[in-house]
Amino acid sequence: MSAFISSISAGQRPIFLGILASVLAAVSYGVAQFLARKLVTGQAPALAVTTFSLVAGIVILGVLSVRGMAQDRHAPRRDFIFMALAGLLASGGVAASFYALSLAPLVVVSPIAAANPLVSLALAHVFLQRLGKVTLRIWIGAGLVVAGVALVALGAS
Numbered sequence: 183m184s185a186f187i188s189s190i191s192a193g194q195r196p197i198f199l200g201i202l203a204s205v206l207a208a209v210s211y212g213v214a215q216f217l218a219r220k221l222v223t224g225q226a227p228a229l230a231v232t233t234f235s236l237v238a239g240i241v242i243l244g245v246l247s248v249r250g251m252a253q254d255r256h257a258p259r260r261d262f263i264f265m266a267l268a269g270l271l272a273s274g275g276v277a278a279s280f281y282a283l284s285l286a287p288l289v290v291v292s293p294i295a296a297a298n299p300l301v302s303l304a305l306a307h308v309f310l311q312r313l314g315k316v317t318l319r320i321w322i323g324a325g326l327v328v329a330g331v332a333l334v335a336l337g338a339s
Contacts, residue, residue, distance in 0.1 A: 215283060215292050222284035232277040293334040300324050 190198050214235070222228045254261075275298075282291045303324055307316040 215288060218280045219283040219288040222280055228281040228284040229277060232280045236273055236276060293331040297328055297331045300328060
């Protein structure tokens with residue numbers, strides 16, 4: 183694997199690593215939803231599962247990012263507000279997802295929750311135009327994802 187990464191040009195390496203991290207995120211979210219569904223169906227309340235999983239995540243991430251926190255102390259106040267808002271929204275998303283898993287089957291909840299990139303694309307298109315252009319091709323791909331989500335949700339009900 184190391185030789186493969188070394189063979190990628192320096193300009194392409196961040197993109198490759200970003201794709202690899204995205205795949206890891208997809209696997210992590212998928213496993214987390216599977217485990218949450220198993221727990222919230224009769225074993226534990228959704229909010230308790232959410233709280234415990236987020237506390238575990240805080241501890242693990244705290245250990246992994248302790249060196250970077252010294253640098254973050256000097257960030258502008260606005261950045262701290264955005265970090266707190268991102269954490270609040272992510273926590274709310276996990277709680278809503280786990281609650282949904284306590285009410286509906288995994289095969290319905292997971293694809294619907296996976297449509298979240300559309301929100302990201304819309305926000306990027308409106309607010310981050312200088313960092314990356316959201317092309318028609320990207321919107322078509324996202325539309326196909328939503329159509330797939332709709333078909334899965336309709337097929338499962």
